[in-house]
Amino acid sequence: MDDTALIQAVADGDHTALRELFERHASWLAVRLRRNMPPDAVEDVMQETFIAVWKSAGRYSGEGVVGAWIWGIARRQAAMWARSNNRPMPLLELAASVDIESEAVRAVDLATALAAIGPAGDEQRELIRMVYMEDRPLNEVADHLGIPAGTVKSRLFKTRRLLKSALTGGKEEL
Amino acid sequence: MNTAPHPDDPKHIASCLICQANARQEAGELGINLYRVWSGIAADVWSPEVGRLESWSRKLLRSPGLARALVTTPSLFLSWIGASAFVVLIGIIATRSSGTPWAHILAPIVAAAGIAYAYGPAIDPAFELSRSMAISDRMILIVRALAVFGLNTAFGMVASLLASAATGLTLSWLAPMTAVAALALAVASITQSPAIGVTVAIAVWSVVVLISQASTGDAGSAIGAALVPVYLVATICCAAIVLYVTSGRQEKRTTWG
Amino acid sequence: MGVNGNGARRVTIEGLWQRFGKQEALAGIDLDVGRGVFGLLGPNGAGKTTLLRTLATTIEPTEGALRLLGFDPHNPRERRELRRHLGYLPQALGFYPNFTVFEFVEYFALLKEMPVDSVRPAVASAIERVGLGEQATKKLKTLSGGMLRRVGIAQAIVNDPDLLLLDEPTAGLDPEQRVSFRAMLREHGSHAIVIVSTHLIEDVAAACNDVGLLEAGKLVFRGTPAELIDRGGGDDAGDSPLERGYTRVLQEARA
Numbered sequence: 001m002d003d004t005a006l007i008q009a010v011a012d013g014d015h016t017a018l019r020e021l022f023e024r025h026a027s028w029l030a031v032r033l034r035r036n037m038p039p040d041a042v043e044d045v046m047q048e049t050f051i052a053v054w055k056s057a058g059r060y061s062g063e064g065v066v067g068a069w070i071w072g073i074a075r076r077q078a079a080m081w082a083r084s085n086n087r088p089m090p091l092l093e094l095a096a097s098v099d100i101e102s103e104a105v106r107a108v109d110l111a112t113a114l115a116a117i118g119p120a121g122d123e124q125r126e127l128i129r130m131v132y133m134e135d136r137p138l139n140e141v142a143d144h145l146g147i148p149a150g151t152v153k154s155r156l157f158k159t160r161r162l163l164k165s166a167l168t169g170g171k172e173e174l
Numbered sequence: 175m176n177t178a179p180h181p182d183d184p185k186h187i188a189s190c191l192i193c194q195a196n197a198r199q200e201a202g203e204l205g206i207n208l209y210r211v212w213s214g215i216a217a218d219v220w221s222p223e224v225g226r227l228e229s230w231s232r233k234l235l236r237s238p239g240l241a242r243a244l245v246t247t248p249s250l251f252l253s254w255i256g257a258s259a260f261v262v263l264i265g266i267i268a269t270r271s272s273g274t275p276w277a278h279i280l281a282p283i284v285a286a287a288g289i290a291y292a293y294g295p296a297i298d299p300a301f302e303l304s305r306s307m308a309i310s311d312r313m314i315l316i317v318r319a320l321a322v323f324g325l326n327t328a329f330g331m332v333a334s335l336l337a338s339a340a341t342g343l344t345l346s347w348l349a350p351m352t353a354v355a356a357l358a359l360a361v362a363s364i365t366q367s368p369a370i371g372v373t374v375a376i377a378v379w380s381v382v383v384l385i386s387q388a389s390t391g392d393a394g395s396a397i398g399a400a401l402v403p404v405y406l407v408a409t410i411c412c413a414a415i416v417l418y419v420t421s422g423r424q425e426k427r428t429t430w431g
Numbered sequence: 432m433g434v435n436g437n438g439a440r441r442v443t444i445e446g447l448w449q450r451f452g453k454q455e456a457l458a459g460i461d462l463d464v465g466r467g468v469f470g471l472l473g474p475n476g477a478g479k480t481t482l483l484r485t486l487a488t489t490i491e492p493t494e495g496a497l498r499l500l501g502f503d504p505h506n507p508r509e510r511r512e513l514r515r516h517l518g519y520l521p522q523a524l525g526f527y528p529n530f531t532v533f534e535f536v537e538y539f540a541l542l543k544e545m546p547v548d549s550v551r552p553a554v555a556s557a558i559e560r561v562g563l564g565e566q567a568t569k570k571l572k573t574l575s576g577g578m579l580r581r582v583g584i585a586q587a588i589v590n591d592p593d594l595l596l597l598d599e600p601t602a603g604l605d606p607e608q609r610v611s612f613r614a615m616l617r618e619h620g621s622h623a624i625v626i627v628s629t630h631l632i633e634d635v636a637a638a639c640n641d642v643g644l645l646e647a648g649k650l651v652f653r654g655t656p657a658e659l660i661d662r663g664g665g666d667d668a669g670d671s672p673l674e675r676g677y678t679r680v681l682q683e684a685r686a
Contacts, residue, residue, distance in 0.1 A: 003188045015219050016565050022212055027197035028187055030206045039205040046206075047214040054219050067184020210552075213559065217551035220533045220558075220567045238550075239541040246538070299525030303586075305489040307542040308514040 003066035011057035018054055025067055026050070029074050037078065045081050049074040127155055239309040240317050247318045248297055249288040255325070258284045262329045269337035275394045277333035278347035279383055282354035285326040286375040290358040290368035292318035297368060312420040323355060347397045353405035354379045356412035363419040440500070441465050442486065442594065442624055447495035449481050449648075456481040458648035460495070468620035470639035470656075471628040472677060477645040479628040480522055483598045486626065487519040500593055500624075515544050518592030522599045524583040528572035532563055532582055535571060539586040557589040560615065562608075576603040584612070588619070595625045601634055613638040632673050644680055651684040 001009070001020070009017035026046060033042045052073050060069055081087075119125070123145065130141045142149040187193045201208055224232070231241035248254070261284050265277030293315045295301040304311050330351060334344050354375050362371025386396035395401075442464045449457035457478045471479050484490045485497070488504045497504055502513040527535060537554045545553060558567050561581040566574060571582065580603045587595060597616075601609050616638040619625050629635060635642055635656060642659055644652035652659060656673060663675030667682075 015216075015568060018215075018219060019212075019564060022215065024188055024194055025184070026208050026211065027194065027201040028184075030201045030208060030211075031197055031204065034201075034204045034206060039207075042206050043208075043211050046208070046211045050211075050215045051218050054215070065185045065188075067188055071184060209559070210556075213552045213556040216555035216559070216564070216567065220555060221531075221537065221551065237544075238547045239544055242538055242541045299527065301525070302484070302489055302521045303519060303524060303539065304542070306487040306514060306517060306519045307539065308511050308544040309542045310511070 004062065007057050007060050007066055007069075010054060011060070015054075018050065021053065021066075021070075022050055025070055028067075029071060032071070033074060033078060041078075041081060041085075041087070045074060045077045048077045048081070052077060124155070127152070131156060235317065237309065239307075240313060243309070243314040244317055244321055247292050247321065249291040249322055250318075250325070254288065254291075258288060258326065258329065262333050266333050266337045269333075274392070275337065275347070275397060277337050278330065278351075278397050279393060281326060281330045281333065281347060282351040282379055283372075283376055284329070285323060285351050285355040286358035286379075287372050288322040288326060289319045289355045290362040290371040290375070292322050294362055294368055295366050310420075312417070315416075315420060319355075319359060323352070326351065326355075346399050346402065349402045349405035349409075350379070350382075350397055353408040353412070356409045356416070360412035360415040360419075363416050440593070440624065441498070442500070442626070443496075443498040445496040447482075447485065447497065448493045449478070449485060449490070450493045455648050457485070460648075460650055462643065462650060462653070464624055464626065464641065466620065466622070466624055467641055468616050468625045468627060468639045469641045469643065470635035471626060471643050471645060472630065472632070472635060473628075473645035474630070474681070476647075478648040479645055480598055481648075482645065483519075483596050483626065483628055484521075486594070487517065487521075487596050488514060511544075513594075515590065516593040517543075518587035518590065518595040520583045520587040520597045520600050522602075524579070526571045526579055526582065528570065530571055531568050532558060532571065532574070532585075533567050535582060536586045536589055540589045543590045545590050553589050553591075554585075557585040560588065561585045562611070577605060577608060580604055581608070584615075588615075591623075593623050595619055595623055597625070597627045599629060600627060601629065601631060609634070632671060632677060636671070636673050644677065644684075646681055646684045649684070652680045 001017070003021070003024075006017045006021050010021065029049070030042050030046050033045055037045065049070065053070055056073070060066070126145065127141065130144065131138070138149050138152050142152045145152070147155075187197065198208075225245070228241050228245045231244050232238050235241050235244070244250075261280055262277055265280040268274070268276035269278075291297060293311065298304055301311075304314075327348065330347055331345075334347070357378060358368075358371040358375035360371070361374045362368045365371065383393050383396045386398075387393040389395075442462070444460055444462040447457055447460040447462075448455070460478075460482065471482065473479050481490070485492055486499065488499075488510055491505075499513055500516055502509040504510045504513060527538075530538065533554060536557055537550060540550045540554050541547075555567070558564060561584050563578060563581055563585065566578060571579065574582070580600065584597075584600060587597065601612060604612060613634065616625055616627065620638075620640070627634065627639065639656060642652070642654060642656055643650055644659070652662070659676040659680065660672040661676065663669065663672060663677070663679045665675075667675040667679045669675035669678050
């Protein structure tokens with residue numbers, strides 16, 4: 001069964017399909033998390049991730065690769081884990097807006113890239129920090145910066161280009 | 175530009191067994207125990223969370239094991255409770271129409287059946303295994319018997335209120351109900367057969383009722399206050415028998431091998 | 432994990448008699464077993480099941496002294512603590528038809544008073560170890576005999592017992608399952624006391640480092656599989672050296 005069929009089965013309550021997804025994807029996801037988190041944290045996050053997959057399989061839109069969707073969940077769980085355990089944010093690579101299949105964007109030194117964008121307190125830098133490092137929902141970011149959510153989105157779009165350029169050292173074509 | 179798929183490219187790895195195996199090995203080398211992770215996931219996925227009744231029982235009994243044993247009591251399943259309620263209802267109707275307290279003559283039988291079928295080798299296919307558990311079969315029996323008894327007492331009180339507006343709530347029927355239920359349990363424990371226990375209890379109780387009817391002209395006197403001491407003594411004796419039989423003593427049955 | 436003082440890792444039996452009415456099921460057993468896999472052989476009626484039932488504390492000895500994992504099973508409090516570290520698979524287990532695999536194993540995990548937060552992951556783990564992951568949410572009445580046997584094994588190992596008692600555990604398992612079962616036995620034997628009663632000689636040969644032979648309620652042989660082999664000769668009945676040793680010892684005991 002291909003991944004999309006498996007997710008559908010999981011949404012229908014088939015736990016053997018979840019097991020198959022776990023068999024296929026848990027290892028590489030764990031390795032990726034491990035780049036920035038200790039092993040026991042990785043195990044906790046992996047467990048929460050797949051429980052979240054079990055509960056939210058119905059919400060998979062069918063767009064994009066299943067593995068990438070699960071990675072998105074894993075990133076959010078990692079951020080939640082860090083927040084509730086008072087640990088520093090894991091410097092995981094960017095997900096939704098940056099092409100994670102791109103070779104050039106691997107384990108990234110986000111702090112360095114942020115510094116390249118502007119000094120501390122700079123709005124663009126704050127925006128990136130809150131959205132990508134802390135995984136905050138856009139409304140929250142909008143409230144915090146005191147700007148409308150629509151404005152956040154358009155600013156993000158502009159900043160993304162800057163960020164990608166900074167991350168890949170200008171090598172990636174946008 | 176490198177066009178070969180990277181080993182953790184989500185699209186590629188979904189169908190590449192080699193890359194999956196490599197990833198598994200790498201995860202192991204990094205000290206990640208994915209087997210334990212799966213156990214945690216499966217624990218959530220394979221069974222629902224504990225229900226409200228059980229979770230309340232856990233706090234009351236201070237033992238998750240006893241709580242589980244309680245909510246899985248055969249004679250506390252809805253079908254049993256429904257049947258018991260039905261019998262009591264019939265009794266209430268009969269009482270209202272005839273004046274004889276039928277509800278309270280039937281109540282002991284219902285309680286006896288419920289308790290005899292709460293626990294024991296005839297009910298529990300895994301009885302031998304149950305006898306090797308830290309929570310002893312005697313504890314389980316006591317908890318279940320009390321729960322069933324409590325439920326039947328509640329039925330009895332409802333019957334008492336509904337059956338006769340004149341007398342209102344009486345409790346004299348509690349004594350014979352306890353005695354008959356204890357008798358059923360004692361016989362069931364000795365013979366290891368709930369059916370025999372219930373049969374004997376019904377037989378004895380029927381005799382008592384008939385004798386009461388014959389000697390005083392009123393079957394209801396079987397439930398009367400005069401006999402309470404007799405019932406109490408009977409209950410104590412039967413309870414002692416049950417405790418003796420369930421004390422973990424050697425079974426007399428022969429074994430093969 | 433919470434075992435008691437001296438003899439904490441041993442099973443010590445002294446002068447054990449089990450009489451049921453006139454029948455003597457066990458006639459004076461002396462046995463001392465430590466960590467590892469101990470195989471209990473013997474013909475039907477020899478007393479293997481009675482011995483296991485006694486060790487599982489489901490029946491009391493008529494006579495004799497027992498010290499299990501350092502606990503005295505006569506003492507109710509010690510018996511309860513012992514049972515928390517016990518795993519037992521009776522010969523005829525029985526099952527609750529409407530329970531799922533998970534519910535069945537969980538029920539007994541709870542009755543063994545495992546710490547409540549560890550119960551569900553331990554149950555899941557035990558089910559995976561016996562290879563029943565796909566059947567975890569299926570009702571027991573839908574399972575085959577071999578699967579039910581594995582469910583029985585799962586409940587026995589769920590609390591990672593220090594004393595594991597298995598009565599004819601491989602009945603109903605196919606050869607492949609028996610192989611992985613023996614591997615599991617060896618793995619447990621590396622950190623616990625495992626006592627397996629079986630009439631399948633190959634089980635003994637493959638998994639046990641220590642063997643006892645019961646006949647008519649008496650222990651007529653105690654030693655390693657190699658020593659049992661040595662007892663046999665070319666003219667004894669049997670298809671394997673171990674079987675020949677087995678028949679020779681039985682013959683001598685009955686003489």
